[in-house]
Amino acid sequence: AQKVTQAQTEISVVEKEDVTLDCVYETRDTTYYLFWYKQPPSGELVFLIRRNSFDEQNEISGRYSWNFQKSTSSFNFTITASQVVDSAVYFCALSEAPNTGNQFYFGTGTSLTVIP
Amino acid sequence: DAGITQSPRHKVTETGTPVTLRCHQTENHRYMYWYRQDPGHGLRLIHYSYGVKDTDKGEVSDGYSVSRSKTEDFLLTLESATSSQTSVYFCAIPGGAVGYTFGSGTRLTVV
Numbered sequence: 001a002q003k004v005t006q007a008q009t010e011i012s013v014v015e016k017e018d019v020t021l022d023c024v025y026e027t028r029d030t031t032y033y034l035f036w037y038k039q040p041p042s043g044e045l046v047f048l049i050r051r052n053s054f055d056e057q058n059e060i061s062g063r064y065s066w067n068f069q070k071s072t073s074s075f076n077f078t079i080t081a082s083q084v085v086d087s088a089v090y091f092c093a094l095s096e097a098p099n100t101g102n103q104f105y106f107g108t109g110t111s112l113t114v115i116p
Numbered sequence: 117d118a119g120i121t122q123s124p125r126h127k128v129t130e131t132g133t134p135v136t137l138r139c140h141q142t143e144n145h146r147y148m149y150w151y152r153q154d155p156g157h158g159l160r161l162i163h164y165s166y167g168v169k170d171t172d173k174g175e176v177s178d179g180y181s182v183s184r185s186k187t188e189d190f191l192l193t194l195e196s197a198t199s200s201q202t203s204v205y206f207c208a209i210p211g212g213a214v215g216y217t218f219g220s221g222t223r224l225t226v227v
Binding site: 009033037103 | 149151156158159160161164174204206208211214215216218221
């Protein structure tokens, strides 16, 4: 069975601190895709990154970086030098075949508050 | 240019009344999904559709029904709303590299 665990329910950091959001997943499939979405206070869900199971390269996009480790079934997200605009709920998600109808499995989300 | 829209955005209804939420897409996609979002649970799949008149249940389908008479519309119905169905409802379609394209959500309050 597929499962995504985000053990951190809420995190508070002071602006400019670095913060890492943890994501651990379970799947029996060898091919799968992992995602991170951001949900700001306005409520919409914003795509951040997609990673497939055959690509373990870490990714950096500005202040955001992602560490994918198949050995520990983790796909962690780090925000460097956090800003108030980073305050949001962040969801990690898993899907075996996202474009062919397979459902997504979401973690319970991590609520990040960045204090100015 | 949103490829997917939900209506209404907000709704307050009384316990026991029927409620229908609408999801409309302009992407001509075969698959459409309804999720509900609740604190401590993330997003959970209610029902999904894989074509006109083809639907199936997700993990939290009790108390919900769906219909898809046209490719572009996927309706979610609460036959008799209960307070436990107070939630934020998201519709989604496959979005290629971004995984899902989500609607803006419907905040439903059952009083």
